[in-house]
Amino acid sequence: MKLLKSFLEVARPPFLLLTLVIMALVAATASYEGFDWSSPLFMLVLLGAVSAHISVNILNEYEDYESGLDAMTERTPFSGGSGALVKNPQAAEAVGSLGYLFLGIVVSLGVFFVYLRGWELLPIGIAGILLILFYTSKITRRPWLCLISPGIAFGPLMMTGSYFVLTGEYSWVIFGLSTIVFFLVNNLLLLNQFPDEEADRKVGRFNILMHLGSESSSVIFNSFLGLSYLVLAYMIIDGWLPYWAGLGFFTLILAWPLRVTVKYHHHSLTKLLPALGLNVSVVLLMPSLIAVGLVLALP
Numbered sequence: 205m206k207l208l209k210s211f212l213e214v215a216r217p218p219f220l221l222l223t224l225v226i227m228a229l230v231a232a233t234a235s236y237e238g239f240d241w242s243s244p245l246f247m248l249v250l251l252g253a254v255s256a257h258i259s260v261n262i263l264n265e266y267e268d269y270e271s272g273l274d275a276m277t278e279r280t281p282f283s284g285g286s287g288a289l290v291k292n293p294q295a296a297e298a299v300g301s302l303g304y305l306f307l308g309i310v311v312s313l314g315v316f317f318v319y320l321r322g323w324e325l326l327p328i329g330i331a332g333i334l335l336i337l338f339y340t341s342k343i344t345r346r347p348w349l350c351l352i353s354p355g356i357a358f359g360p361l362m363m364t365g366s367y368f369v370l371t372g373e374y375s376w377v378i379f380g381l382s383t384i385v386f387f388l389v390n391n392l393l394l395l396n397q398f399p400d401e402e403a404d405r406k407v408g409r410f411n412i413l414m415h416l417g418s419e420s421s422s423v424i425f426n427s428f429l430g431l432s433y434l435v436l437a438y439m440i441i442d443g444w445l446p447y448w449a450g451l452g453f454f455t456l457i458l459a460w461p462l463r464v465t466v467k468y469h470h471h472s473l474t475k476l477l478p479a480l481g482l483n484v485s486v487v488l489l490m491p492s493l494i495a496v497g498l499v500l501a502l503p
């Protein structure tokens with residue numbers, strides 16, 4: 205019972221909402237582009253994507269527990285790990301193995317999808333699996349790679365990969381949309397690094413915040429935020445997306461105070477904390493609203 209509780213905590217269910225939103229956007233895009241995709245196949249891809257996300261969450265938590273990081277962080281609802289293994293260390297080995305079990309599900313489904321659709325999926329799958337395996341131990345020690353890896357994984361890899369499984373094709377529209385998710389997800393992880401900076405440094409992590417400082421990191425953050433809206437605007441104006449996709453711009457109501465808070469309060473954790481919540485809302489709402497727009501634009 206205690207093990208199940210620890211597993212549920214380290215899998216970090218609220219974070220999995222991100223994968224659900226991204227997969228909804230993939231499905232909506234495939235429909236908008238006229239594909240009559242199979243629901244059972246979609247459920248399998250969804251299982252693969254959620255398993256990939258659970259796997260990286262668990263392996264990250266396990267490795268952060270082993271390195272002692274999670275015992276040092278000041279936990280917020282968005283950062284610092286779940287703390288489940290610090291509370292229940294006996295569960296560590298079993299929970300760690302579960303991380304590899306979920307990775308096994310991803311690889312098995314991947315082999316099936318490659319068989320179904322062709323080897324073109326393989327580079328995407330292998331890149332995704334490498335990111336899951338090496339995120340905590342290696343990638344978090346390389347500032348630029350650490351900055352862009354989460355966005356690459358949830359954006360171009362997960363979105364174009366899933367779209368390819370559903371439709372048998374790659375498309376520029378899904379690639380364009382995946383760059384929006386790329387910017388937003390990088391920002392999600394970047395801002396969540398602010399409260400953990402000291403603890404992260406003690407275990408040898410070296411991210412962009414440590415490399416460039418909070419001022420430059422806030423400039424990167426706000427540039428990524430702005431670029432996500434610019435890509436959306438470009439895709440609508442150039443006719444890649446319907447006007448309905450402009451629903452995504454409603455999130456500017458949250459993104460503007462987020463931008464201002466990060467710009468002026470990047471050095472003050474207390475003042476920055478509300479921005480963490482705003483950031484999560486923008487990251488989840490913008491792709492959701494674009495997906496709703498694509499569905500509304502269906503004939």
Ligand SMILES: CC(C)=CCC/C(C)=C/CC/C(C)=C/CC/C(C)=C/CC/C(C)=C/CC/C(C)=C/CC/C(C)=C/CC/C(C)=C/COP(=O)(O)OP(=O)(O)O
Binds near residue numbers: 282283362
């Ligand atoms: C070898 C072989 C044949 C393999 C087959 C490969 C194959 C084709 C696999 C594909 C399987 C498929 C199709 C799955 C469906 C979904 C698709 C298409 C996925 C694309 C491929 C894929 C596996 C992508 C990986 C996606 C993910 C979720 C990658 C992880 C990204 C990442 C680094 C996230 C970080 C998350 C965490 C834990 C952050 C916490 O950070 P931290 O700073 O520690 O914060 P805290 O302090 O809060 O802990």
